[in-house]
Amino acid sequence: AQSVAQPEDQVNVAEGNPLTVKCTYSVSGNPYLFWYVQYPNRGLQFLLKYITGDNLVKGSYGFEAEFNKSQTSFHLKKPSALVSDSALYFCAVRVTGKLIFGQGTTLQVKP
Amino acid sequence: DAGVIQSPRHEVTEMGQEVTLRCKPISGHDYLFWYRQTMMRGLELLIYFNNNVPIDDSGMPEDRFSAKMPNASFSTLKIQPSEPRDSAVYFCASSFSPGTYGYTFGSGTRLTVV
Numbered sequence: 001a002q003s004v005a006q007p008e009d010q011v012n013v014a015e016g017n018p019l020t021v022k023c024t025y026s027v028s029g030n031p032y033l034f035w036y037v038q039y040p041n042r043g044l045q046f047l048l049k050y051i052t053g054d055n056l057v058k059g060s061y062g063f064e065a066e067f068n069k070s071q072t073s074f075h076l077k078k079p080s081a082l083v084s085d086s087a088l089y090f091c092a093v094r095v096t097g098k099l100i101f102g103q104g105t106t107l108q109v110k111p
Numbered sequence: 112d113a114g115v116i117q118s119p120r121h122e123v124t125e126m127g128q129e130v131t132l133r134c135k136p137i138s139g140h141d142y143l144f145w146y147r148q149t150m151m152r153g154l155e156l157l158i159y160f161n162n163n164v165p166i167d168d169s170g171m172p173e174d175r176f177s178a179k180m181p182n183a184s185f186s187t188l189k190i191q192p193s194e195p196r197d198s199a200v201y202f203c204a205s206s207f208s209p210g211t212y213g214y215t216f217g218s219g220t221r222l223t224v225v
Contacts (some may be wrong), residue, residue: 043216
């Protein structure tokens, strides 16, 4: 089955430290991959996407993600975390015209 | 652009009542999606439309749920009769080309069935 998995329910990091939120995928063919962020009581907001090309994708708010075909991963990263980055993060993969979302990872950045 | 507009933002209803959730997609977007979010099940795709036509409704939980898109600027999700287990946040999203551009989500409707 085509799917995406986020192995961590929660990631804790200190402000100023680098952060990584993990995502792995299972799809046939070339994957179209996305990251979204959800702040409390809000809808999901688009962060970045990988369609083709450079394996390192840069997105909004200083986030980037690295596509690794051999490991079927698309981890979200940021060099220096901010307290305001605390939110729920979703990885998604395109499957025949629709996006399938992972279960989400809560990122907690502490001062 | 006002984005994807959902109404109401909050709805509290009694078990057995009919509930109608509304969505106005972004003008020019030809795909519309309805998702449900709960702590237990995460984000579930209920149904999606392309050019106002339902394409995949396999995620609709049961016959109590129905969705319509009478025109390109309006969609409804109806639950009749509602049950406490339907309590969730319901999101509408629209897109021009989902695989390439992703979605734009509305702010959601928080439904509580008591």
